[in-house]
Amino acid sequence: MESVKLEKVSFAYDVKNSVIENINLAFQSGTATAIVGQNGAGKTTTVKLINRLLVPQKGHVFVNGEDTRNLTTAKVALKVGYSFQNPDDQIFNNSIRKEIEFGPKKNGITGEELEKRVQYAAKLTGLMDSLNEHPYNFPYSLRKFITIASIIAMDPDIYIFDEPTAGQDSVSRQKLASIIEELVKNNKCVIVITHDMNFVVENFKRVVVLSKHMVLRDGTPEEIFTDKKLMNDANIEPAEVISIAQRVKLSQTPLSVTQLVDDLVAANGKE
Numbered sequence: 001m002e003s004v005k006l007e008k009v010s011f012a013y014d015v016k017n018s019v020i021e022n023i024n025l026a027f028q029s030g031t032a033t034a035i036v037g038q039n040g041a042g043k044t045t046t047v048k049l050i051n052r053l054l055v056p057q058k059g060h061v062f063v064n065g066e067d068t069r070n071l072t073t074a075k076v077a078l079k080v081g082y083s084f085q086n087p088d089d090q091i092f093n094n095s096i097r098k099e100i101e102f103g104p105k106k107n108g109i110t111g112e113e114l115e116k117r118v119q120y121a122a123k124l125t126g127l128m129d130s131l132n133e134h135p136y137n138f139p140y141s142l143r144k145f146i147t148i149a150s151i152i153a154m155d156p157d158i159y160i161f162d163e164p165t166a167g168q169d170s171v172s173r174q175k176l177a178s179i180i181e182e183l184v185k186n187n188k189c190v191i192v193i194t195h196d197m198n199f200v201v202e203n204f205k206r207v208v209v210l211s212k213h214m215v216l217r218d219g220t221p222e223e224i225f226t227d228k229k230l231m232n233d234a235n236i237e238p239a240e241v242i243s244i245a246q247r248v249k250l251s252q253t254p255l256s257v258t259q260l261v262d263d264l265v266a267a268n269g270k271e
């Protein structure tokens with residue numbers, strides 16, 4: 001099912017400078033999509049149009065088939081969970097449990113159902129043993145998981161993560177990948193803004209490239225990262241595994257380190 005649809009959407013913060021021009025995009029349930037593009041390409045603006053923090057000057061944004069113009073931002077927030085680029089813009093409670101409970105409680109969830117949601121969100125984000133801790137006892141990178149847990153506890157249909165891997169080590173990156181996989185398995189629509197092309201190739205089948213106010217390309221990681229002109233035009237770096245494969249002239253396009261190693265071994269004719 002189509003969870004999000006942007007139809008001929010244009011947006012400008014001020015009349016002279018258009019940020020988004022006539023964009024058409026659709027995101028399905030049960031899928032994960034990466035949105036990439038250079039600084040200022042309009043990625044965050046696009047997702048703020050999806051969760052109605054912004055309303056387009058032209059065109060329409062549909063969430064689960066409803067035009068967001070006819071909905072309040074609070075109503076859209078029940079359907080679209082948004083983890084901000086900076087977790088500190090989001091966290092305001094003095095314990096992780098309170099932070100996770102806040103959204104569901106505000107929407108009337110109590111008792112067993114509330115506890116079930118807290119447990120599920122905490123388990124998925126690795127916060128089970130830390131529920132009574134103060135969020136600021138955690139480093140910045142791990143505070144991102146607190147905001148993600150708060151969204152999971154709301155159980156929205158659509159999840160937007162803005163730069164989730166920024167400053168994350170490999171264990172946390174793996175945890176993020178597992179969270180996205182679990183959400184997709186549960187038929188959620190996941191949209192991730194990122195500059196981390198290594199994370200993109202390993203975890204996404206669809207990549208949307210934004211550049212110069214528009215969608216420059218919408219395709220698979222193989223299609224995007226093997227198109228040097230596209231990457232040049234969009235000013236994005238290729239994923240390392242693909243760069244290495246091209247450098248040693250491999251005919252395959254590996255999407256993970258394991259696959260790269262396998263391809264290299266095969267190319268050298270060794271077991």
Ligand SMILES: Nc1ncnc2c1ncn2[C@@H]1O[C@H](COP(=O)(O)OP(=O)(O)OP(=O)(O)O)[C@@H](O)[C@H]1O
Pocket residue numbers: 013014019037038039040041042043044045046
């Ligand atoms: N509140 C605002 N008021 C005016 N201009 C803004 C505002 N927010 C963003 N912009 C401008 O809109 C353009 C797109 O910004 P946006 O944050 O959507 O890009 P982005 O692709 O998410 O960039 P980054 O990768 O740096 O986060 C930029 O030129 C930015 O300066």
